[in-house]
Amino acid sequence: xxxxxxxxxxxxxxxxxxxxxxxxxxxxxxxxxxxxxxxxxxxxxxxxxxxxxxxxxxxxxxxxxxxxxxxxxxxxxxxxxxxxxxxxxxxxxxxxxxxxxxxxxxxxxxxxxxx
Amino acid sequence: xxxxxxxxxxxxxxxxxxxxxxxxxxxxxxxxxxxxxxxxxxxxxxxxxxxxxxxxxxxxxxxxxxxxxxxxxxxxxxxxxxxxxxxxxxxxxxxxxxxxxxxxxxxxxxxxx
Numbered sequence: 001x002x003x004x005x006x007x008x009x010x011x012x013x014x015x016x017x018x019x020x021x022x023x024x025x026x027x028x029x030x031x032x033x034x035x036x037x038x039x040x041x042x043x044x045x046x047x048x049x050x051x052x053x054x055x056x057x058x059x060x061x062x063x064x065x066x067x068x069x070x071x072x073x074x075x076x077x078x079x080x081x082x083x084x085x086x087x088x089x090x091x092x093x094x095x096x097x098x099x100x101x102x103x104x105x106x107x108x109x110x111x112x113x114x115x
Numbered sequence: 116x117x118x119x120x121x122x123x124x125x126x127x128x129x130x131x132x133x134x135x136x137x138x139x140x141x142x143x144x145x146x147x148x149x150x151x152x153x154x155x156x157x158x159x160x161x162x163x164x165x166x167x168x169x170x171x172x173x174x175x176x177x178x179x180x181x182x183x184x185x186x187x188x189x190x191x192x193x194x195x196x197x198x199x200x201x202x203x204x205x206x207x208x209x210x211x212x213x214x215x216x217x218x219x220x221x222x223x224x225x226x227x228x
Binding site for chain 1: 119149151156157158159160161164204206215216217218219220221
């Protein structure tokens with residue numbers, strides 16, 4: 001149980017275009033989902049907290065207009081990287097948590113390369 | 116802010132030995148601490164959670180300790196196998212209304228056959 005599906009697993013896009021990444025909890029309801037970014041040999045950096053039916057909460061230094069998050073249902077959150085630039089190239093990972101202090105369940109990540 | 120220290124250098128260990136990984140943190144003690152495994156190009160996978168009032172937690176060949184006085188957690192893998200080779204992440208809750216979690220940089224474990 002507790003499977004999180006993230007799609008696509010990798011994407012290559014041109015500078016200036018937008019990319020949407022989907023994160024789905026397949027067998028549980030996730031009131032809260034988290035989006036992380038990970039650069040090579042660095043730790044996961046929390047970008048934003050996504051709450052079903054409300055606006056996402058962004059971490060300091062993360063541009064909300066650049067990284068649009070939508071949490072339309074209890075099983076789906078999307079991250080859209082708008083007007084992507086080469087420096088946005090990274091590994092983006094979503095996670096979801098069930099109720100209470102349950103552990104995080106992660107998707108397999110999306111490798112974004114902006115050319 | 117909470118800072119997590121993990122030995123970012125790789126840990127090489129002979130198959131069959133016990134691997135011990137360290138996680139130190141600063142500032143306040145979290146209500147719970149978690150360990151995850153991450154393989155290259157994949158998302159982390161949850162392994163164990165230990166609460167502040169627990170000294171030790173075990174799961175099969177895994178053991179985690181939590182010392183709030185030392186502000187340290189140790190993660191042990193006994194009878195290590197090459198398949199245990201991965202990066203192991205320590206994670207702490209950082210409070211906030213949505214139970215946010217912050218991660219250490221991880222320690223890369225290599226089990227040599």
